Amino acid sequence: MFRSLPRFEYLAPKTVKECIALLSQYGQKANVIAGGTDLIPQMKWGEKKPDYIISLSQIPNLDEIQFSSPTGLKLGALAKIGEIESSEIIRKHYPILAQAASVLGSVEIRNRGTAGGNLCNAAPSADMAPSLLVLGARVVIVSQNGEKIIPLEDFFVGPGKTILSNHEFLVRLEVPPMKPNSFGEYIKMGIRKTMDIAVVGVAALITLDHGNNTCEEARLGLGAVAPTPIRAKQAEGVLKGKTLNEEIIGLAAEAASNEASPLTDIRASDRYRRYVIRALTRRAIQQALHKIKP
Amino acid sequence: MEQVIELRVNGQIYEIEIKPWRTLIEVLRDQVGLTGTKKSCDEGHCGACTVMVDGQAVNSCLMLAIEAQGKDVVTIEGLSKGDHLHPIQEAFVTHGAVQCGFCTPGMIMATKAFLDHHPNPSEEEIKKALAGHLCRCTGYAQIIEAVRAAADKMRST
Numbered sequence: 001m002f003r004s005l006p007r008f009e010y011l012a013p014k015t016v017k018e019c020i021a022l023l024s025q026y027g028q029k030a031n032v033i034a035g036g037t038d039l040i041p042q043m044k045w046g047e048k049k050p051d052y053i054i055s056l057s058q059i060p061n062l063d064e065i066q067f068s069s070p071t072g073l074k075l076g077a078l079a080k081i082g083e084i085e086s087s088e089i090i091r092k093h094y095p096i097l098a099q100a101a102s103v104l105g106s107v108e109i110r111n112r113g114t115a116g117g118n119l120c121n122a123a124p125s126a127d128m129a130p131s132l133l134v135l136g137a138r139v140v141i142v143s144q145n146g147e148k149i150i151p152l153e154d155f156f157v158g159p160g161k162t163i164l165s166n167h168e169f170l171v172r173l174e175v176p177p178m179k180p181n182s183f184g185e186y187i188k189m190g191i192r193k194t195m196d197i198a199v200v201g202v203a204a205l206i207t208l209d210h211g212n213n214t215c216e217e218a219r220l221g222l223g224a225v226a227p228t229p230i231r232a233k234q235a236e237g238v239l240k241g242k243t244l245n246e247e248i249i250g251l252a253a254e255a256a257s258n259e260a261s262p263l264t265d266i267r268a269s270d271r272y273r274r275y276v277i278r279a280l281t282r283r284a285i286q287q288a289l290h291k292i293k294p
Numbered sequence: 295m296e297q298v299i300e301l302r303v304n305g306q307i308y309e310i311e312i313k314p315w316r317t318l319i320e321v322l323r324d325q326v327g328l329t330g331t332k333k334s335c336d337e338g339h340c341g342a343c344t345v346m347v348d349g350q351a352v353n354s355c356l357m358l359a360i361e362a363q364g365k366d367v368v369t370i371e372g373l374s375k376g377d378h379l380h381p382i383q384e385a386f387v388t389h390g391a392v393q394c395g396f397c398t399p400g401m402i403m404a405t406k407a408f409l410d411h412h413p414n415p416s417e418e419e420i421k422k423a424l425a426g427h428l429c430r431c432t433g434y435a436q437i438i439e440a441v442r443a444a445a446d447k448m449r450s451t
Contacts, residue, residue, distance in 0.1 A: 003336070004315070004320075005315040005316075005317065006315065007295070007313070007315050008314060008315055009295065009314065010297075010314035010315075010358070010360055033358075035356075036356055036357065036358065036361075037338055037353075037356050040317070040338075040355075040356045040357075040358075041337045041338060041356070044336065044337065053314070053358075055358075055361065057361060082350075105338075105426070106341065106425050106426020106427075107351055107404065107407075107408070107422075107423055107425070107426055108338070108341060108344055108351050108352050108353045108404070108426045109338060109353070109356075109426065111347075111350040111351060111352050112352050112353070112356060112357065193425075194422070194425040194426075195339065195425050195426055
């Protein structure tokens with residue numbers, strides 16, 4: 001596919017303020033670019049044709065990965081997927097995020113793609129979304145009206161659509177610390193072992209009581225099986241307060257499968273996806289539980 | 295709309311007049327004249343266009359040339375020194391890892407970026423490192439052997 005990119009003017013603001021001014025001026029005719037791994041192909045396919053490309057690359061500190069107790073994680077929108085995968089901070093405090101980052105795309109994609117871009121592209125299968133959803137992440141959006149912080153759950157509106165207007169952009173994510181005695185797992189199932197869009201993605205975050213007997217809280221995130229990435233709240237309710245044996249986990253998997261609304265598409269049928277949701281939900285919960293430190 | 299930018303490729307500075315919508319691979323091939331990097335899927339799936347930017351493997355078809363300013367770009371041409379092949383190139387040749395050769399520059403640049411940080415990789419790690427690369431000819435086995443052999447050679451020198 002040897003299509004040239006359509007023509008555009010390239011702008012590289014040096015500050016957040018400058019970027020906001022440019023977005024206010026060009027809004028409808030502009031696209032923000034981070035790593036470009038989604039935007040560039042979309043422009044080649046004729047899906048997006050901005051007259052202006054506003055690069056975030058010259059704005060300092062947008063790629064920071066910072067953690068402090070008790071606030072938690074500040075993850076800049078421009079933090080690369082590869083940086084998240086290898087970050088000591090993420091591996092220590094949010095291992096499920098490092099796991100999700102490690103299965104996204106390829107080495108080359110991870111060296112350019114960003115967490116912010118993955119979320120703003122808002123594919124229903126976005127690999128960073130289920131984990132960030134179960135971690136209770138919030139997005140920080142800036143515009144001429146200042147900063148607004150909203151839960152990630154409310155950020156996605158539909159396939160490829162977020163609540164962002166074209167005068168705003170996402171500047172960072174904020175993630176509260178994981179509760180003590182919590183264990184997470186993200187499983188992505190695709191047609192190929194790698195370098196493929198998820199057919200189903202499941203993130204499980206289980207918080208156990210002190211005796212490691214009962215589940216204090218469970219969070220389940222599903223990707224690629226609804227118009228947006230979603231939390232499977234009924235399935236979460238099945239697990240809460242219970243001892244997680246095979247029967248309870250099976251009931252939760254069933255509930256998760258019913259909460260999803262998968263499509264039949266080129267990769268899989270809706271029936272197959274429901275089947276896979278059940279299997280991956282069980283597997284993600286069991287693998288999260290295997291991480292219990294004695 | 296054209297802009298003059300400075301690109302550092304294989305240690306050399308090039309001053310180039312570019313249009314902002316040109317990707318790095320287009321500028322490398324059409325303007326810098328380094329055609330070793332190959333355009334294949336042009337969408338970031340196949341890895342044929344892989345070059346190193348600041349020591350990291352990236353798909354040059356997905357990067358705007360203008361965003362490579364101030365960065366160190368290394369292409370396949372930057373690996374060999376005159377007639378002397380880099381050990382990775384040597385290993386690819388001797389292990390039958392090159393048939394039509396179209397995927398080869400991308401495979402080798404990804405291998406270089408990988409071995410620079412993982413000098414003694416397992417087979418699983420090699421496969422993961424090259425997961426973004428497609429080859430229609432070899433069936434990958436010889437490529438993986440070549441990477442292992444190159445790693446061994448590079449550790450012993």
